[in-house]
Amino acid sequence: MADLQDELHDPPSASELPHLFATPYVPDSAPEPTATGEGDDLPARARALLAAHPVADGHSGLPRALRHLPRYDLQLGESAVDTDLPRLREGHVGALFCALHPTDGPALGATLEQLDLARSVVETHPEGLRPALTAGQVLDARNCGRVAVVLGPAGAAALDDSLGILRVLRSLGLRVLTLAGTSWASEAGLTRFGEEVVREMNRLGVIADLSGASDATIGRALTLSRTPVLCTRSAARALCPHPDNLSDGLLARLGAAKGLCMVPLAAEQTGPGVRDVADHLDHVRAVAGPECVGLSGTYDSGTAHPQGLADPSGYPHLVAELLRRGWPETDLAMLTWGNVQRVLRGADFAARAAQDRSQPSTAKIADLDG
Known part of the structure; x- marks a missing residue:
């Protein structure tokens, strides 16, 4: 029923929903006043908007950051990591995509360990976190004042070239898979087996993450995928030539395909300050369209963050800057x-339709790419 309600009703305006996250945010420094003298109202406007439309953060490294801690308490606050419930509430974060990217050891085993840890974190913090497998469950968590935790992105190396492993990971809750770092998704693009992986992901409702993939892989995935794709940590290459950032040509194609570029709050990709991040958001919005831009904190991922955005509590500061620049509340x-x-x-509905008309793929990499 939640899925049906989510499909039938447009997102409410900022004035139509109660404030689900009551902890106020006080920015490090107030935004500059606008020419009309409304600058003093921008932080309050930002908090009001985020109360109704909280942040869906596309990339959190929290599972990896917690794995070496002997004990932690995200409910009261945890200084050893960037992310805890007080800061998530202060920043009005409503959904968190937990990255399952291993740094050492066999990829599948390390991914399963991080997946297990992410699930354990949710189970031990029921007052603030709730697992979410579908768009409807993400919405339900938000409406209950919880942060929805979505599993993924995970690295494609965890599949070990097996579609069976993809299906098992999906059954364990995986929703996003990064198409990079394998023989079938390389600088040369997707092989025949890689294309079969994308088709099976569409059938299962696993969303493709194209950040870090080659331009050739991104281009082919955009053509092939029947559901929108994500770039969970990509900004504008025209403003910063980082390898994970996207060219204007790819941004335009992503917009045409109704995909989503989630601009990371990572200084090496966007710049040292809030205004640098806002510049990238402006650029992606102008090139790909307002339906193609999102946010990715990349907190607890081992990267430096722009000043004023050191942890999730800084999101209202960024939104206030965008209001100062004239972004409409709808955007x-x-x-x-x-x-x-x-x-x-879109991925949920496409998967249900695909499962009604097709069976699980039995393709093997040796048969298609051998």
Whole structure:
């Protein structure tokens, strides 16, 4: 029923929903006043908008950050990591995509360990976190004042070239898979087996993450995928030539395919300050369209963050800057919440339709790429 309600009703305006996250945010420094003298109202406007349309954060390294801690308490606050419930509430974060990217050991085993840890974290913090497998469950968690935890992205190396492992990971809750770092998704693009992986992902409702993939892989995946794709940590290459950032040509193709570029709050990709991040958001919005831009904190991923955005509590500061620049509230609501919901909902519905008409793929890499 939640899926049906999510499909039939457009996201409410900022004035139509109660404030689900009551902890106020006080920015490090107030935004500059606008020419009309409304600058003093921007932090309050940002908090009001985020209360109705919280942030769906596309990439959190929390499982990896917690694995070496002997004990932790995210409910009261945890200084050893960037992310805890007080800061998530202060930043009005409503959904968190937990990355399952291993740094050492066999990829599948390390991915399963991080998946298990992510699930354990949710189970031990029921007051603030709730697992979410579908767009409807993400919406339900938000409406209950919980942060929805979505599993993924995980690295494609964890599949060990097996579609059976993909199906098992999906049964364990995986929703996003990064198409990079394998023989079938390389600088040369997707092989025949890689194309079969994308088709099976569409059938299962596993969303393709193209951040870190080659331009050739991104281009072919955009053509092949029947559901929108994500770039969970990509900014504008025209502003910063980082290898994970996207060219204007790819941004335009991503927008045409109704995909989503989630701009990371990572200084090496966007720059040292809030305004640098806002510049990238402006650029992606202008090139790909307002339906193609989202946010990715990349907190607890071992990267440096722009000043004023050191942890999730800084999101209102960024939204206030975008309001100062004249972003309409409709575009901001899509940026923070609506675009992620659209992608999840599209993947859910496409998967149900595909499962009604097709069986699981039995393709083997040796048969297609041998």
